[in-house]
Amino acid sequence: MKDTVLGILEDLTGSDEVSKDLDVNLFETGLLDSMATVQLLLELQAQCGIDVPVSEFERSEWDTPNKIIAKVESMQ
């Protein structure tokens, strides 16, 4: 699952920074924006089968690769 999430993040950010530093702040560094966030939610739905409504997305809870992995694992 971890690899799937990191794969999605690498595709969206176009860099492997997300796999190198799992605690990098995705929004402060500009790696993710609102557009990429929506794509992330759609990819999570398609590849991991978890349904995250836009309302659920509280930025501070999803702002690092580690936090996203933890979220995805808790939602499965």
Next chain:
Amino acid sequence: MINLQPYQNPTYFVLLAVALLPLAIGLLYGKRFKVYEMIVSFAFLLLTFGGVKLNEGLALLGYVIFETLLVCGYHAYRKKQNSGYVFVLAVVLAIAPLLIFKLTPFVTGKPSILGFLGISYLTFKVVGTVMETRDGMIKELKWYHVLHFLLFFPTISSGPIDRYRRFRKDYEKVPSREKYLELLGKGVWNIFLGFFYKFILAYAFGTLILPVVSKYALGHGGISWWLVAYMYVYAMDLFFDFAGYSLFAVGISYIMGVETPVNFNKPFISKNIKEFWNRWHMSLSFWFRDYIYMRFVFFIMKNKLMKNRVHIASVGYLLLFLIMGFWHGLTWYYIVYGLYHACAIILCDAWLRFKKKHKDKLPHNKFTECLAIFVTFNVVCFSFLIFSGFLDTLFFAK
């Protein structure tokens, strides 16, 4: 009966200090005096919406009853079914009072009797709550909680725009003494900083300097250095006035043990326009981001209505900022202000993509950062000049 507008004069602040003292002592001892708070809220609402403003008070009363019934009705429906049409209908009904209020002057030539101070801000709260209900995120919803959320008096007139789930979470628990002392300290600091912003800086820029530069700019006519001065002075006035107000609203909330989201985070040090919108009137721009832009993008992508990411983002920005423009008011300069920001952010996105691609070839140092801040600041100040309506007076007034 006396009437006091929120955060306008010393009497209001003295009354606030006296009324909030028991609440603060209670919170220090781990208690929320809910009944007492209700009485205080009612008294302050009456101060603002009573007396000569009683017509506004009645409009507010009618409005909150209507919206509370709507939200509760939709929540009850959503527990059983989930039709998209009913959702759209609920959103349309939620914004209907605001639309009627804004459109009435154009149709009848007279201001609508439905209006009251803060109607636009309450509408944001209601629509947000309806959307989160649609997403199934709001499990429990009680009519008196909705009423309390809407009528939370520190933020009723101009925000910051809070969210139902966040507000409930704060209110249901009592902060620990340590945490509350920190909140209390921050709250008092915010209020004093607010005094400095609103009653000294905004007063100096808006009341002392602005009329002078305005007179000279109009006297000169057309484009002049006075117009440039007007632009900067107006921008400063706008910021310190609204940031000052927001500091009061947030500070009072903190003292009441509620962590209302902040509205401003040093907006003028932004390095691009995208960052600016993450620092300027944040509760509004985040509302637009979460409830309009992201939902729009999600809808388009999920239903594969458009393919190109860049196009989707651009249309999303245009939608967001046009709605924001119309929300400010139905005059040409608010709508141009919206369009201007949409274009600025689309260009900004293009630049960021270019920068990402040519990372190694572009210089990045203290100088380029300062240049970025300077350019952003000027782009923003110019947008406020459009927003101010001064150009309308300058070029089109007879």
